[in-house]
Amino acid sequence: MKSKQSIPHNSAVSTSSTTKINRREFLRIAAISTGAFALRKAMPVLAGGKGTGIRYPLHIPPGASPLNSFPLRAAPATADLGGGQLSNVLAYNGYFPGPTFRANAGDNVSVQFTNGLSESTSVHWHGMVVPTTMDGQPQDLLAPGANYQYQYPIIQRACLNWYHPHPHMETGSQVVRGLAGAFIVNDAVEAALNLPSGSYEVPLIIRDVNYDNAGNIVYNPTSSGYLAKNPMVNGTRDPYLNVDTALYRFRVLNGASARLFKLALSNGASFVLIGNDGGLLESAVRINQIEFSPGERLDLLVDFRGLTVGTNVTLQDVNTGWNLVEFRVVQLVSDGHSIPTTLSTIARLSNPVTTRLFSFDGMTRINGLQYDMNRIDFQVPFGQTELWRFTTNGNAPHPVHIHGASFQVQSRRGGRNMLYPWEGGWKDTVLLNDRETIEILIRFDGYRGRYLMHCHKLEHEDQGMMTNFLVI
Numbered sequence: 001m002k003s004k005q006s007i008p009h010n011s012a013v014s015t016s017s018t019t020k021i022n023r024r025e026f027l028r029i030a031a032i033s034t035g036a037f038a039l040r041k042a043m044p045v046l047a048g049g050k051g052t053g054i055r056y057p058l059h060i061p062p063g064a065s066p067l068n069s070f071p072l073r074a075a076p077a078t079a080d081l082g083g084g085q086l087s088n089v090l091a092y093n094g095y096f097p098g099p100t101f102r103a104n105a106g107d108n109v110s111v112q113f114t115n116g117l118s119e120s121t122s123v124h125w126h127g128m129v130v131p132t133t134m135d136g137q138p139q140d141l142l143a144p145g146a147n148y149q150y151q152y153p154i155i156q157r158a159c160l161n162w163y164h165p166h167p168h169m170e171t172g173s174q175v176v177r178g179l180a181g182a183f184i185v186n187d188a189v190e191a192a193l194n195l196p197s198g199s200y201e202v203p204l205i206i207r208d209v210n211y212d213n214a215g216n217i218v219y220n221p222t223s224s225g226y227l228a229k230n231p232m233v234n235g236t237r238d239p240y241l242n243v244d245t246a247l248y249r250f251r252v253l254n255g256a257s258a259r260l261f262k263l264a265l266s267n268g269a270s271f272v273l274i275g276n277d278g279g280l281l282e283s284a285v286r287i288n289q290i291e292f293s294p295g296e297r298l299d300l301l302v303d304f305r306g307l308t309v310g311t312n313v314t315l316q317d318v319n320t321g322w323n324l325v326e327f328r329v330v331q332l333v334s335d336g337h338s339i340p341t342t343l344s345t346i347a348r349l350s351n352p353v354t355t356r357l358f359s360f361d362g363m364t365r366i367n368g369l370q371y372d373m374n375r376i377d378f379q380v381p382f383g384q385t386e387l388w389r390f391t392t393n394g395n396a397p398h399p400v401h402i403h404g405a406s407f408q409v410q411s412r413r414g415g416r417n418m419l420y421p422w423e424g425g426w427k428d429t430v431l432l433n434d435r436e437t438i439e440i441l442i443r444f445d446g447y448r449g450r451y452l453m454h455c456h457k458l459e460h461e462d463q464g465m466m467t468n469f470l471v472i
């Protein structure tokens, strides 16, 4: 909950995201100030931005195997976002979000991509360690009508990754209009845990969205970012999901352009956090609230066993009061899953050879420089552990994302001044907030070549808060 000092005088929008306040909270506090104290205890119950109370079935993107030249096409499409009204979107294979890819560690990904858009695009495999030419970088765009075969072996552990375009200055526009999909990697370590699967393993791509009067998605960012008025999960406005009295595994992606979400369950139950960007943590952690930034992922178990049929539990965003998904307990089943405590082994990076400093400046620069795709800003020896230190002089949040390797977060000083359980293990995106200094350890032992580091607030990225480096 934001403090009262941060409330602007005349509107729900102020000059920076750290002092932004949503309309409902503004109205709530305005009501308190006029003496309507009864409202103070009211919990947010509106379905979403419009508050109609009507909910629609959560869309589950179809699964697909990204092997054997799987055909993937980005093109304009129409999508039913809920209630039967069609909206103009950009979609992969007509789906918004795109198909959920699933493959095993060791598989050879082979995707035959076609650009059916009227603008250039690429496919970036966020979180996958792939050769430069397969990374979908801004230098490697495909013109309208062009094809490209993305091919690479999966050389990493089980995790939830995702795919989206990466054209310089157009990433926000293409992602917000619909181009994003989940990519789940499985392996034997994960399989041995016997985690919930099938209809009990559900991807949740959480984001925000603005609509025009016709109900079409509008990308209308400000320089500080696209902070939209309505929540959306898996391309569904105000969704519900019918659930059994069972243990569920939710594979959660913050697919927003700029918004942080702070997740909680309406019944006060805890999540069991088992993984993040780079796969399983070492041990499960019970936790009631989790705040994560664009590009970050969470692997969460939620236990609906013991609840009565007819109960509703909502996944909420504490920051806005939005009810993101309503889980409706509709069927009594017997579920004998146990919740694992020990999950995986993570080898710790240590003894960094080199320390590098990166300042995320304003909304457009890293170490004072705006992105230039023809400039290489530094070189990193292959296979060498390094300490990278991130600072910022403001305009956060800056979710710092690195291509080409996962990393381990070591410390956060200033600002929130701590690390959170979801920042353990392997990460590829870490939230740098105002006044914070974050240190990570990283080692590039996948491929040599050109990779990127950038802010994953897509408007900062598009304005040039991005840097090229070379693994040599």
Ligand SMILES: [Cu+2]
Binding pocket: 360, 363, 395, 396, 397, 398, 399, 455, 456, 457, 460, 461, 465
């Ligand atoms: Cu940023």
